[in-house]
Amino acid sequence: MRARRDWHGDFFKNSFYNPASPAALAHAPAEAAFILKQLKLKKGSALLDLCCGPGRHAAEFARRGLAVTGYDLSAEYLKEAAALAKKRRISLRLLRGDMRRLEFLGEFDAVVNLFTSFGYFLNFNDDLRTLKGVARALKPGGLFLLDVINGAYVRKSFRSREWWEMEDHFLLEAVELTADGTHNTWTRLPKRGGRAVSRTFFTRLYDRPRLSAALKAAGLRPLRFWGGFRGEPLKSGSVRLICLAQKA
Ligand SMILES: C[S@@+](CC[C@H](N)C(=O)[O-])C[C@H]1O[C@@H](n2cnc3c(N)ncnc32)[C@H](O)[C@@H]1O
Numbered sequence: 001m002r003a004r005r006d007w008h009g010d011f012f013k014n015s016f017y018n019p020a021s022p023a024a025l026a027h028a029p030a031e032a033a034f035i036l037k038q039l040k041l042k043k044g045s046a047l048l049d050l051c052c053g054p055g056r057h058a059a060e061f062a063r064r065g066l067a068v069t070g071y072d073l074s075a076e077y078l079k080e081a082a083a084l085a086k087k088r089r090i091s092l093r094l095l096r097g098d099m100r101r102l103e104f105l106g107e108f109d110a111v112v113n114l115f116t117s118f119g120y121f122l123n124f125n126d127d128l129r130t131l132k133g134v135a136r137a138l139k140p141g142g143l144f145l146l147d148v149i150n151g152a153y154v155r156k157s158f159r160s161r162e163w164w165e166m167e168d169h170f171l172l173e174a175v176e177l178t179a180d181g182t183h184n185t186w187t188r189l190p191k192r193g194g195r196a197v198s199r200t201f202f203t204r205l206y207d208r209p210r211l212s213a214a215l216k217a218a219g220l221r222p223l224r225f226w227g228g229f230r231g232e233p234l235k236s237g238s239v240r241l242i243c244l245a246q247k248a
Helices: 022-039 056-063 075-088 124-137 151-156 208-217
Strands: 046-050 067-072 093-096 108-113 138-149 161-165 169-177 181-190 197-204 220-226 240-247
Touching: 022 056, 022 108, 022 138, 046 056, 056 067, 056 075, 067 075, 075 093, 108 124, 124 138, 124 208, 124 220, 138 151, 138 208, 208 220, 208 240
Parallel strands: 046 067, 046 108, 067 093, 108 138
Antiparallel strands: 138 240, 161 169, 169 181, 181 197, 220 240
């Protein structure tokens, strides 16, 4: 099944998908530490967490002294990020909006986009619009760190059907691979009975050459690549594709 053009408008709801699962929350401090090591920002520097979701990384960045703006389309996740900030007694500026329509101008020392929060649009020009918005939002010489699933890995290890057992439900996945990316249909089956719910999302698959070309077209110069948050070198079998780029 193919994703609708506007699938991201109703996919990101806790009742269906929660990016702040216990495992994801547990990984956030080490991921944030790796990111900050690469960005080398002074205390008080302005950082934009683009598609911050429930704020698990944004909160870590703020705890380490950065002035953090979290930006996301999902009102529900932003509310959670605000609650997390309150609980941890840190300050986060949280804004709701679409990543294709960033209006910041030379405001940030760095921008991050994490956990495959990029590549959602069926039209490549929308990805490019997003990257151009990132470039505009950065101060001259500012840095952009992007973390997506490695397209080379997805193509190499492609499986059209998978399933996982979660705490209170089973998650079934059916995937259609196209020249551009994957259309993934997730079906959530509650363990204690109740209705199965399905949603289909799209991820444009970026490998190193494709991502480099897109970044350059937006005025961002790729500097370094990694295959994981422990600083592993990027290989075709790496699950993650992490790139550090600089405003040209
Ligand atoms: C996979 S989640 C990752 C969230 C967060 N970065 C993390 O690691 O926990 C993707 C995020 O992108 C956001 N998102 C999806 N489409 C968006 C859009 N068009 N503009 C802004 N945010 C969007 C979702 O609401 C969600 O919070």
